[in-house]
Amino acid sequence: MTQQRYRDLAEWPLMGTALVFLAAYAWQVIGRVEGSGADLLEAVLWLTWGVFAVDYAANLWLAKDRRHWFLWNLHELLIVALPFFRPLRLLRLVTLLSVLHRTVGETLRGRVVTYVAGAAALLVFVGALAVLDVEQSAPEAKILTFGDAAWWAITTITTVGYGDMYPVTAAGRLVAAALMMSGIAVLGVVTASIASWLVQRVEESTEAAAESAEEPLRAELGQLVTEIADLRREIAELKDRRGL
Amino acid sequence: MTQQRYRDLAEWPLMGTALVFLAAYAWQVIGRVEGSGADLLEAVLWLTWGVFAVDYAANLWLAKDRRHWFLWNLHELLIVALPFFRPLRLLRLVTLLSVLHRTVGETLRGRVVTYVAGAAALLVFVGALAVLDVEQSAPEAKILTFGDAAWWAITTITTVGYGDMYPVTAAGRLVAAALMMSGIAVLGVVTASIASWLVQRVEESTEAAAESAEEPLRAELGQLVTEIADLRREIAELKDRRGL
Amino acid sequence: MTQQRYRDLAEWPLMGTALVFLAAYAWQVIGRVEGSGADLLEAVLWLTWGVFAVDYAANLWLAKDRRHWFLWNLHELLIVALPFFRPLRLLRLVTLLSVLHRTVGETLRGRVVTYVAGAAALLVFVGALAVLDVEQSAPEAKILTFGDAAWWAITTITTVGYGDMYPVTAAGRLVAAALMMSGIAVLGVVTASIASWLVQRVEESTEAAAESAEEPLRAELGQLVTEIADLRREIAELKDRRGL
Amino acid sequence: MTQQRYRDLAEWPLMGTALVFLAAYAWQVIGRVEGSGADLLEAVLWLTWGVFAVDYAANLWLAKDRRHWFLWNLHELLIVALPFFRPLRLLRLVTLLSVLHRTVGETLRGRVVTYVAGAAALLVFVGALAVLDVEQSAPEAKILTFGDAAWWAITTITTVGYGDMYPVTAAGRLVAAALMMSGIAVLGVVTASIASWLVQRVEESTEAAAESAEEPLRAELGQLVTEIADLRREIAELKDRRGL
CATH class of the missing domain: 1.10.287.70 (Helix Hairpins)
Incomplete structure (x- = not known):
């Protein structure tokens, strides 16, 4: 499977994961959830992190030139590898922008x-x-x-x-x-x-003004065509007379 | 009566209503009017609301494709249907912008x-x-x-x-x-x-520079026209001599 | 004397007056001058006001169509007629902008x-x-x-x-x-x-790219000119032979 | 040695000096260094100032028209001559911008x-x-x-x-x-x-639209070329018949 094919397949699931992540994160931050609810939300957040980590690994694996992809996608590694600074995790939501893009x-x-x-x-x-x-x-x-x-x-x-x-x-x-x-x-x-x-x-x-300025040029060319047609007719006449 | 015709007729009265509404609203807000004066201003505000509601109904009635017009003008319904959040009513004043437009x-x-x-x-x-x-x-x-x-x-x-x-x-x-x-x-x-x-x-x-760059093209064309005119004259001469 | 001629003559004196006004005003405001110094500065400010008032009158007098000039220069009247709101007087300094302009x-x-x-x-x-x-x-x-x-x-x-x-x-x-x-x-x-x-x-x-795209057009025209020159020569030959 | 040649040679050393200056300055300001460390940093800062002063002198010496260079580079003199207002010294760092430039x-x-x-x-x-x-x-x-x-x-x-x-x-x-x-x-x-x-x-x-609009012009020119080629052939025929 090529990387491009994987990306096409993974796009919608990733977008769904991003939405789940955003919802859970918003709930946790705004709701100041305590107790077992907090544990559940935390688990959901780690699960979405897992999905993104797997996606990173899959991309790296399927890349044509792994070293090149690794070096040009260091920011993705940073986002995946630092899940402890939570606001940074929100950067994963750039995936959501591709919805807008289409x-x-x-x-x-x-x-x-x-x-x-x-x-x-x-x-x-x-x-x-x-x-x-x-x-x-x-x-x-x-x-x-x-x-x-x-x-x-x-x-x-x-x-x-x-x-x-x-x-x-x-x-x-x-x-x-x-x-x-x-x-x-x-x-x-x-x-x-x-x-x-x-x-x-x-x-x-x-x-529009420039086009109307080009008009005379066209007119002149048209005149040339007519003149040459006349020439041909006259030469044809010449030949005809000769033929007599 | 078509919707367009209705709109042309209704435009000036609506603009007047918008101005009356703006004046009454400004008076109420700035003057902090109390007592019977407040009741009067409130009545004027509701009257102008009534005019806008009638205008919305008339537009909906006269629209060619009512369902289409309804869906594409949901914001107008919102403005008309929520007269209780007063600042929102001010959105009706966009009608005043059409004065500027002309x-x-x-x-x-x-x-x-x-x-x-x-x-x-x-x-x-x-x-x-x-x-x-x-x-x-x-x-x-x-x-x-x-x-x-x-x-x-x-x-x-x-x-x-x-x-x-x-x-x-x-x-x-x-x-x-x-x-x-x-x-x-x-x-x-x-x-x-x-x-x-x-x-x-x-x-x-x-x-201007580009035009002067086009000059030689035109000159060449003009030369062509002259050359072909010369050609025709020479051929005419040929014919004349033959006719001798 | 036309208004234009007057304006040309009056420009530099007016600019000097504006500079004097700016200096006196700045001195008065920043220095918080008291006593006789304050009276002197105030006199200078009124003098510059007088110069601008005379300039306004001269402009109105020399205008071709006085009514038209009056209506289109109401803001100048405002600046001259309201010398009591001091910051407004600073608007006269727009005259200084014409130095920049040149x-x-x-x-x-x-x-x-x-x-x-x-x-x-x-x-x-x-x-x-x-x-x-x-x-x-x-x-x-x-x-x-x-x-x-x-x-x-x-x-x-x-x-x-x-x-x-x-x-x-x-x-x-x-x-x-x-x-x-x-x-x-x-x-x-x-x-x-x-x-x-x-x-x-x-x-x-x-x-530059567009010009290089026009190249073939020019080449074709050049070819046309050559072709027609050939034609003329051939016809000339025809005539020569006939003349034999 | 011309000024240009000197500048090419001096560029990288100057950039290094600017970096050293920036590091020492940052250390001094952020670290609020006291005692002998402060003296050392101060010495480094004066040393970098010396380098820049020498650079200014060299530029002035090597300039083709020294008076002209002096007048057009007064700001450089200002930066070099006023080392006592420290933030101004930072202006020397514009040299670092030339790295970005390339x-x-x-x-x-x-x-x-x-x-x-x-x-x-x-x-x-x-x-x-x-x-x-x-x-x-x-x-x-x-x-x-x-x-x-x-x-x-x-x-x-x-x-x-x-x-x-x-x-x-x-x-x-x-x-x-x-x-x-x-x-x-x-x-x-x-x-x-x-x-x-x-x-x-x-x-x-x-x-792209404009180019497609030019298409007919080109077509017409092509037609002209064909017509004239036909003309030549016919005239050639004329000559051939005559030759009989």
Whole structure:
């Protein structure tokens, strides 16, 4: 079995695993589950980790050039090998983005906009979860409920940053830095989409003008064809007269 | 009567209703009206709600494919059906944007800029009203006067976010999130307009160069036409001599 | 004397007046001058106001269509007629921008960048002055020295907005809103300049490719010219033989 | 030896010196080294300053037009001549950017993105060091550890600006202003890269359409060539018959 074939087969199961993982993680973080429920959720999280570890191993095994794949996918090893820093596990959710990648959007720009809107929404949700996870047990933390975390994530990704909520732990600040960079990327894509739309609209009118400027060229060529046809007829006449 | 015809007829009355609604809502929120005056304003607000509900029903009735129209206009149903969450009612004011849509601006870019400036001003006003409405009665709220609310709306839509004012209720935060997204869109449109203007100006000089590069092609074609005209004359001469 | 001629003559004196005004205003605001020095500075400020008022009157007098000029320059009347709200007087300093307008920058983009950098620096300085002027006497104000005001102006125009300094008076907030909008415009121009540079560089390589694609067309045309020259020679031969 | 030749030779040693300088400076600032260790680090810092001073002198000596080079490189003199304001010395690290300049990135846009990402990371690190250096000894300072400084630098360069950390000294504010401007530039480059990518992708499809529109022109030219070939054959026939 080739790696590509494996990936096609594994895609939907992996996506399902990612969703199960996200649900269990969200439940654990938001619900502050205690007792046997907590053990169950923890077991589910480890199970999804197992699935991702197996997926990594399978990819490595099936890769054409294993050394090359290993070196170019060090980040995947990092995500799989460090399951103890929980927010990092959320990075596995990038698999969910491939759903967005295949959805709607007939034009290139439409696809880009859909993708960015979906990615931003997912980022806010995942960022809020991650920051809540690492902050809620810290002393002096300001982000203590999921509502606060979501509000903080939105003010961060839009680069507004009121400062009523902000992370105080190192882990929370790393999550924040990731969200800020995403915010800049989102802003960039929004602006770029509008700019490219405007440029195209303006260019369409310019091109229409350019085409009408090409008209005389075509007319001249058409005239040439007619002239040469006339020439042939005249020469044919010459020949006919000669034939007489 | 077709739906399009109805919409053309209903447009101005709806816009007037939206303005009356905005005025009454602003009065109620900013004036903190009490007693019989409050009852009157409330009656006016419900009346305008009635007009919008009738408009929704008429649109649904006159639609060619009612099921299709219903599914594609679920957001309108939401706005009409939930008049109890007051800031949401302000969404009806998007009707006012169509005034901007038809105003001035001869070029595409001019239209975009006018539209965005108008939309941003309306957004700041409406956002300030909405946030004041939901915040002013909350304990620990920071936004207590319309001046504060307008100042907050401006710092939010420009993504500056000092943090001297921020909403503390869930409803206020939703309003804030909407304003932030508008801010990103405004920023995007401003940047994109300048970019498209710059690109066009630079391209104009490039195109002038390209045109002068096309000159030899045209010259060659012109030469061809002359040559063939010469040919015809010579052949005509041939024929004439023969005729002698 | 035509209005254009007057404007050309008046430009440099007006610019000097604007500089004198800026210096006197800055001195008054930053130095918190008291006593006879204050009276002198106030006299200088009123004198510069007088010059601008005379300039407005002269422009109106010399305009071809006075009614048209009056209606299209209402903002100038506003600036001249309201000398009592001091920060507004600073708007007269837009005259200083015309210096930037004529400085360096051989390419369009170079001019835009120079202009924006200069305008941003002027805006920060003028915005800091204006906010200090209206805030320093307010109770609970946070902006009390020119250093603080300049720092606040920079955090505002870049839309960073830490929130350690912010205006608390209505006039100060108006100044802030103007600075924020300038910030968005500056951001837009910077982005747009980079974008247009990138687009142009990418297009240059595309155009080179397009030109090489046009090569066969030119070759074919050249061949045509040769062929027709051959034709002429052959016909000439025909004639020569006949002439024998 | 020409200046260019000297620069080529001096490049790698200078880069090494810059790295040594950065390491010693970081150690001194973060480690708050005391006693003999501090003296050693200070000696290293002065040594690197010496290297840069010698480099400046050599460049001036080898320049073709010394007066011209001196006037156009006043900023280098400033950096070399003012070693007492330590954060300014960090400006020498721009030499490190030339490493980025020559790394990877086959396309223009790829190079730009690599360059910006590297420059932003370097800026955050250097900005954090500089602000920590000038702030940590100030009373009422909020930025007291390198972790705080790095967090502050990230919130500043992304223009989020929560306001939980901000510089309080004039020197720290200058560093902050530089970081904010870099942030705007970074944002601009990110947006511009995406915009130019989008514009190019959209244009590719437009160009494909334009090429297919040129098809008939080519067809017509081909027809012309055929017609003229026919003409020649007929004239040749004419001549042959005559020859009989």
